[in-house]
Amino acid sequence: MAPIRLAIVGLGKIARDQHLGAIEATDGIDLVAVASRNAKLDNIACFHEIGDLLASDIAIDAVSLCTPPQGRFEQAKAALDAGKHVMLEKPPGATLSEVFALAEMAKAKGLSLFSTWHSRAAAAVEPARALIAKRKIKSVSVEWKEDVRHWHPGQAWIWEPGGLGVFDPGINALSIVTRIMPESFHLVGSELTFPANRAAPIAASLSFETASGIPVGAEFDWRQTGPQTWDIRIETEEGSVVLTHGGSRLIVDGVAQIVEEDREYRNIYRDFVALVNNGASDTDYSPLVHVADAFMLGRRIQTEAFED
Amino acid sequence: MAPIRLAIVGLGKIARDQHLGAIEATDGIDLVAVASRNAKLDNIACFHEIGDLLASDIAIDAVSLCTPPQGRFEQAKAALDAGKHVMLEKPPGATLSEVFALAEMAKAKGLSLFSTWHSRAAAAVEPARALIAKRKIKSVSVEWKEDVRHWHPGQAWIWEPGGLGVFDPGINALSIVTRIMPESFHLVGSELTFPANRAAPIAASLSFETASGIPVGAEFDWRQTGPQTWDIRIETEEGSVVLTHGGSRLIVDGVAQIVEEDREYRNIYRDFVALVNNGASDTDYSPLVHVADAFMLGRRIQTEAFED
Numbered sequence: 001m002a003p004i005r006l007a008i009v010g011l012g013k014i015a016r017d018q019h020l021g022a023i024e025a026t027d028g029i030d031l032v033a034v035a036s037r038n039a040k041l042d043n044i045a046c047f048h049e050i051g052d053l054l055a056s057d058i059a060i061d062a063v064s065l066c067t068p069p070q071g072r073f074e075q076a077k078a079a080l081d082a083g084k085h086v087m088l089e090k091p092p093g094a095t096l097s098e099v100f101a102l103a104e105m106a107k108a109k110g111l112s113l114f115s116t117w118h119s120r121a122a123a124a125v126e127p128a129r130a131l132i133a134k135r136k137i138k139s140v141s142v143e144w145k146e147d148v149r150h151w152h153p154g155q156a157w158i159w160e161p162g163g164l165g166v167f168d169p170g171i172n173a174l175s176i177v178t179r180i181m182p183e184s185f186h187l188v189g190s191e192l193t194f195p196a197n198r199a200a201p202i203a204a205s206l207s208f209e210t211a212s213g214i215p216v217g218a219e220f221d222w223r224q225t226g227p228q229t230w231d232i233r234i235e236t237e238e239g240s241v242v243l244t245h246g247g248s249r250l251i252v253d254g255v256a257q258i259v260e261e262d263r264e265y266r267n268i269y270r271d272f273v274a275l276v277n278n279g280a281s282d283t284d285y286s287p288l289v290h291v292a293d294a295f296m297l298g299r300r301i302q303t304e305a306f307e308d
Numbered sequence: 309m310a311p312i313r314l315a316i317v318g319l320g321k322i323a324r325d326q327h328l329g330a331i332e333a334t335d336g337i338d339l340v341a342v343a344s345r346n347a348k349l350d351n352i353a354c355f356h357e358i359g360d361l362l363a364s365d366i367a368i369d370a371v372s373l374c375t376p377p378q379g380r381f382e383q384a385k386a387a388l389d390a391g392k393h394v395m396l397e398k399p400p401g402a403t404l405s406e407v408f409a410l411a412e413m414a415k416a417k418g419l420s421l422f423s424t425w426h427s428r429a430a431a432a433v434e435p436a437r438a439l440i441a442k443r444k445i446k447s448v449s450v451e452w453k454e455d456v457r458h459w460h461p462g463q464a465w466i467w468e469p470g471g472l473g474v475f476d477p478g479i480n481a482l483s484i485v486t487r488i489m490p491e492s493f494h495l496v497g498s499e500l501t502f503p504a505n506r507a508a509p510i511a512a513s514l515s516f517e518t519a520s521g522i523p524v525g526a527e528f529d530w531r532q533t534g535p536q537t538w539d540i541r542i543e544t545e546e547g548s549v550v551l552t553h554g555g556s557r558l559i560v561d562g563v564a565q566i567v568e569e570d571r572e573y574r575n576i577y578r579d580f581v582a583l584v585n586n587g588a589s590d591t592d593y594s595p596l597v598h599v600a601d602a603f604m605l606g607r608r609i610q611t612e613a614f615e616d
Contacts, residue, residue, distance in 0.1 A: 094605055096604075098494035184412070293600060296403065296404075299469045
């Protein structure tokens, strides 16, 4: 099969840190164009807007959107309308309605749409999933605490409505938990802490229950300095299963396991190539559904102003 | 076909004002039991909890849940687990995750689940839908303004997280607009006004766009005294189509139309009977999806404290 000719839209931090290297390392897909308002790449056709790219003579098969979620619907729709397959960086959009609509459009046009969750592609996720499928789960607790100043320096959009605040990292944890749990769960309590001067939360405390009543707790916090915490702890009747380092390491009953090298973005591009070549889509929006629920059911707590 | 033997869970204002009379007036369904913490009906088997009802000797086929949305998941799940069809008063639940899970459970068990939107059953809705399907829409504007003190006197739950505040009536408007519009739409801006002492909004200003770019605006306000406003105005290239009085009256190009007598709840019980008898479900949650989006994308404005 001929390699997929890919264009990237949005050449910010995540595109440069992760996407470019992952595309380079993945068989079956080649970067042939970029659309970015502010940046260019050498030796690649570059455009200011996706509209210019789609109107150009550059032949592409697929588009990978690495722009912030606000405004991504129009870009994705333009790509689908032009007959291109689409891959979405997480979160897939600013609203559920728009991502549900994109899934229907892609289906109607027979195009592949991949709503990615890079943390799901972390090395310990599938081993953990297989392991707990054989155990009886008692409880799940998530601790996802990091320093926003380090990870999102000066990113104003992330504090705006649609930017999700601490749910921008927290949705990564939810993308893992929704993947590994053998049954669905829903929110029963939500406390969101907003800085006085910001439109998005800096911390969230969430209580979920599975359909059969198993408690799932999650603490997200953007104020952690020093060591960072991205842990998911599953207590089972047979002992504990713990994912650490964002899903890249696995500790079972206190014993660190050997898992593959972590290569999240290479895995998602490998999966995108497979989806396109098989005419399939992957549009599981359940992590974003939980985030929307957390806002809808959220009790607001105000805290001191946050300055970068 | 034998009439459906129905139990009502929750015997509050909406059950007494609407459900009891509608059931009485509907062929093919009989009320045989009630579960309510605080209230009883004469000559009907009464229980405190749905669990007591389901464990009793009273034979029922279906359950209609008229309780507040918080906590309704467990009731609906218990009914489905016991093999009963379920009808949900709006809003269908406190979270999207739980209602999506209920839809999957009902499907897996081959039971009917009807997530009702009583305003969709208003007399002018289907005529309006048929009319605008033949026209070219330019814009839609919703004005849904009522006096919360009159309609929800002392209902503390409606101001709590999950109670939805002004979206409790506003979701009725959204249930009409999602029904009559020929294409989907998604939120692009949301301003939510919260009283200083309440956890739910008293007003909301929403901007949506359809997939093809048609603007849909909505203004919800719970502070309107005097005449109440529940209007939806659709401007088309061929003239205006206006629904007033919550969807019960229709004005086309300035001329009031004759529509059927309004009988929202009788219509939804008629539809529930048809769904059960046909082994079908109706689980369109799009109005609640828009509400969750409005919270997720909402910019908060604080206003003066509200006292009943």
